[in-house]
Amino acid sequence: MTDLRGILFDLDNTVLDRTRTFRQFAERLADVYVGHIVTEDERGRIVADIIERDLDGYKDKPLLFAELRTALPWQDGTAPPSVGELLRFYRSEYVNSAILMAHAEELLTYCKGKYKVGLVTNGRTAIQYGKIDKLGIRGYFDAIIVSEEAGVSKPDPAIFGLALSRLALAPEQCVFIGDHPVNDIAGAARAGMRVIWMKANQPWREEAGEMPLAVTGLQQLLRVL
Numbered sequence: 252m253t254d255l256r257g258i259l260f261d262l263d264n265t266v267l268d269r270t271r272t273f274r275q276f277a278e279r280l281a282d283v284y285v286g287h288i289v290t291e292d293e294r295g296r297i298v299a300d301i302i303e304r305d306l307d308g309y310k311d312k313p314l315l316f317a318e319l320r321t322a323l324p325w326q327d328g329t330a331p332p333s334v335g336e337l338l339r340f341y342r343s344e345y346v347n348s349a350i351l352m353a354h355a356e357e358l359l360t361y362c363k364g365k366y367k368v369g370l371v372t373n374g375r376t377a378i379q380y381g382k383i384d385k386l387g388i389r390g391y392f393d394a395i396i397v398s399e400e401a402g403v404s405k406p407d408p409a410i411f412g413l414a415l416s417r418l419a420l421a422p423e424q425c426v427f428i429g430d431h432p433v434n435d436i437a438g439a440a441r442a443g444m445r446v447i448w449m450k451a452n453q454p455w456r457e458e459a460g461e462m463p464l465a466v467t468g469l470q471q472l473l474r475v476l
Contacts, residue, residue, distance in 0.1 A: 257420040258362045258476070259411070259444070261429030262372035263308055264451040266359070267382055268350045273308065275348040277301040280340065288326050297323060307452045312341060346381035351388070354469040359391040361473060369394040369414045371427070373434065376400040394418050405431075406438025415442070428472065432459035447472065 263269035277298045286294060304310060304318055316337035325331040332340075362368050370392045372379050376399045383389050394417035398404040401413055415422060422443030429435025430451040437459040439446050448455075448465040449472070455462050466472045 255366065255424065255426060255445075255476075257367040257369065257415075257418050257425035259369040259371055259414055259418075259425055259427045259439070261405075261427075261431070261435045261449070262370055262379060262382070263374075264352075264430040264453075265428055265435075265449045266352055266355050266370070266388065267386065268352045269308060270452060271350045272345070272348050272382075273305060274298070274302060275350065276341070276345045277305075279344050279348065280337075283340070284332065285323055285325065289324060293324070312338060316341070342378060342381075346378060346385055349382040349385040351386050352469050354473065355388070358469045358473045358476075359388060362476070363391050367393045367418045367420060369396070369418050369425075371396045371405065371410055371414050373398040373404045405429075405434040406441070408438060408442035411439050411442035411444065415444075428466075432456045436463060447475065 260266050280301060281294050281297045285297060289297065300322065301319065304315055304322070313334055316334045319337065320331045320334065323331070359368070368391055370383075374397060376397045379397045383395065389395070394414050396410055396414045396417070398410060401410055403410045403413070405411070411427065415425065418425070423445075426445040426447060427435065427439035428447045428449055429439070430449040431453050432448065432455050436446045436448050440460070440463075446463045448463055450465050450467050464475070466475060
């Protein structure tokens with residue numbers, strides 16, 4: 252890509268394999284809280300139910316765990332854990348479950364050697380930084396913007412503008428890579444950046460406009476860059 256000086260990434264399902272990370276967390280949740288009272292087949296159905304209810308990360312977590320309090324087969328005669336307890340378990344175990352996308356380190360090493368590199372992610376500050384540090388990738392980025400900390404969320408162009416300001420680059424000098432058609436691709440395009448869609452779990456949406464260049468993995472993205 253010509254005249255390119257900056258690469259900006261989304262985190263979940265772009266650099267971090269959010270699908271595998273959340274599955275690992277869901278398995279841990281099932282094992283700790285109900286694994287001793289269910290069969291292996293039941294455990295598999297429970298894990299699948301947790302993953303489905305999570306809506307690929309877009310379900311509000313207090314709501315998710317409030318639903319799970321009534322949905323999971325807690326042991327008879329034992330009160331289910333509170334939403335607060337489940338949230339504390341999530342903050343610890345979800346972060347500890349973080350898994351990189353395949354070829355992420357190879358791609359980030361390449362980008363770091365040629366461009367200014369940024370990361371823009373929606374989410375809770377402690378959770379997102381926790382995952383970044385668990386993966387050991389903080390040093391690859393010249394700027395990291397987390398929506399809770401920034402006070403603005405994707406797809407608002409202002410959060411992309413904040414990243415551009417910290418990188419001291421103009422929008423047309425940068426490309427943004429992310430998996431969500433609206434939050435990542437439409438938002439970054441509105442901020443004036445070039446965009447590449449990482450096809451993961453989110454289908455393309457009509458409201459996101461015309462579909463841009465799409466890749467299905469970081470190895471393919473590396474070839475494009």
